[in-house]
Amino acid sequence: MQLTLKVWRQRGPDVEGGLEEYQAADISPEMSFLEMLDTVNERLIEKGEVPIAFDHDCREGICGSCGMMIDGVAHGPMKGTATCQLHMRTFKDGDTVVIEPWRARAFPVIKDLVVDRGALDRIIGAGGYVSVSTGGAKDGNIIPVPKLDADRAMDAAACIGCGACVAACLNGSASLFTSAKLSHLGLLPQGQPERYRRALKMVAQMDIESFGGCTLYGECQEACPKEISIDFISRMNRDFLYAAVTTSAESGVGDDS
């Protein structure tokens, strides 16, 4: 296959960037999208040119490092698939492919396709945990957890923190990311004591980090490589509202409808 790439190149955070055109020749349809970029980069290096910088690590769709806008779609055209798991058989010979970094106010560009997603870590730091220090935990089977609750918590916990939901959102909102963590912990008995306080603090941190508000368009759900449902956003809104209008945010007696 032969493709024409239009790739966002930007030397550094404060430098202006722009799209540059590259030819990707002799591409096998069995290659992953990142292997296609590797091939292009190796040819650039052989010519002594600076290769395209992009984040990647596990290349099996779980670490959440990779992510780029491919023809304007976060992680590209295949549903439920991170960029590293996208294969070139999805494209046609002769296609032109536009590749850009995540675009969101809260994710400043560092270089080319590499952005700073530290804001997501700080949202977790604001409350995305159960406050138990190591040691002293009781036997793991002491609190039975209904299987369906555990399964639903796992559905939410599958988030890989790639930031595609933010990049896909017109408002640059991190609601899907945040609600996934709130739901994962809020659905389990271990997460109950801090449930409402957690909702208040994580939502507040989203605002501090300049993520936009959620208007329930659902673009995030479409872009999510783990197909996390926007139902979790409703859950977050419910917990947040409850915590905001009552004084019992610390007590954990909230009504879980």
Added chain:
Amino acid sequence: MPLELKSKVPAGPLPEKWDRHRFDMKLVNPSNKRKYTVIVVGSGLAGGAAAATLSELGYNVRCYCYQDSPRRAHSIAAQGGINAAKNYQNDGDSVQRLFYDTIKGGDFRAREGNVYRLAQISMSIIDQCVAQGVPFAREYGGLLANRSFGGAQVSRTFYARGQTGQQLLLGAYQALEKEIDRGGVTMFARAEMLDLIVVNGRARGIVVRDEITGTIEPHLADAVVLATGGYGNVFYLSTNAKGCNATAIWRAYKRGAAFANPCFTQIHPTCIPVAGDYQSKLTLMSESLRNDGRVWVPARKDDCGKAPGDVAEADRDYFLERKYPSFGNLSPRDIASRAAKEVCDEGRGVGPGGRGVYLDFADAIQRAGEDRIRERYGNLFEMYQRITDENPYQVPMRIYPAVHYTMGGLWVDYNLMSNIPGLHVAGEANFSDHGANRLGASALMQGLADGYFVLPNTLGDYLASNKLEPVATDAPEVVAAVADVATRTSRLLGVRGTRTVASFHRELGKIMWEYCGMARSAEGLRTALELIPKLRAEFWRDVMVPGEGTELNKTLEHAGRVADFLELGELMCRDALHREESCGGHFRLEHQTPDGEARRDDDRFAYVAAWEYAGIDAPAVLNKEPLVYENIKLSQRSYK
């Protein structure tokens, strides 16, 4: 003068060693803990757990990772599960059995004391993770579910779908973020450790390159923990993440830390086969699939070109079930990998290039129904289909062994301290618990045991037992280490040759896979020992690293790592050549039984081979730590 390698395993009966040791260790007064600074390099299960726990205890912690966030560490990719001797299934499990299975699985090349402690701690790990909100799989009654894994006849593996590593890591990561937010941990992401700072014989800091600005600076502390993972990427193609590297432990080795059993590498039997030259990494299909999948190849070469469905049942060779009837498809990894290689060498492999065997779920789907199989392995089946474009519910998967884990690593004593005082090593980066072969679902167990429960105790003992004078940033050792890193970085950038870093890495990987992979021989290893230094010389003469050092430069990062792999690969071959026996993942063609099984030599090789750096042009020096077995009898490992 040989190194003094004291294992420091406490005296007393095996079940009491760790308890007694905890009582004997010195404690740091709670109000004094904040006066100590500890550096933790790596944020995976071992590093993330250690950093969070040490901070909870009150120490000042500085944690480093090369990725953009601590949540990306490669522990996240572990699929299958984590072992614990809970005996929830009432199927005869116990601490003693987990201990024995692990020692036997490691082909009797691990320390008894360490492994017993690991089995004891395994239970606390599950409790801790449940308390953190790790969404383990549950039965309908609400209790924790288990599944079976290779090398064990009990069901002791806890799991969270096919994403156990992810969920355990997120538990540790969330604890870490909690401590970062509280101010107990200072996190340095996109920061790579490029050297160890040793002052007066003690590890007192590291040299770090900020990947965004390129700034090279010393970071000083009272103790250093390396939890930087394994070195499987020396093979280029492996199941490791692309960034996984040996640089931290290799630079520590060059500062005097002994490197133990470097040739003990694990080739995992169930990975998706290589598809082409452009391949950048290999993808694992969890071992848990062997619970329900049956491994086979056609009995006759002529049938290999046929579609699998066209090969009649009678013409199939379920070779694991045939050779190892009592463990069958759940034979340990080294054995299953070698068996797959054998049938492919006989010309009975399937798929492109004949390097593949089938992993077939037809029987399981018929027995349990497609829904049940989907529930157990759905995400793995999807991943397989995404990569290969084949539907494993309809046609058998094709799998082939791939490099997955390294049992070798920096030598540590019972306290997880290397022979450099103050330098502690945890998780895959150390050599401690898996001997010559690691059993499935034991890596997560070891990483978390080291990070949550061992280091927070033993590190305190080190700090309380030693008087540590402050080190100035302009101390000669510090200045020299920083200068070394700066020189090396400019050397890499200065070659401006014609070949890419990746091309050198691929070539090294081919040498290692060919001569130091699943089957090794003296002749092959000698060939590799000639080829690697030549390739290394060519690298430093002809590598091309574009861009500059003062910016984000991923080629430069990769170049530094490959330069270290080019040295480490040689040490691995040297170790493999000296170990004139077959054990676990180390299979020497000269040392096998008549039916092709590994033949150990306990009289000559029941020791840890700890290699000591002796200079750039001198061969490494071999030191031996004898392995003493007081509680179990060494036996020929049999899974038949």
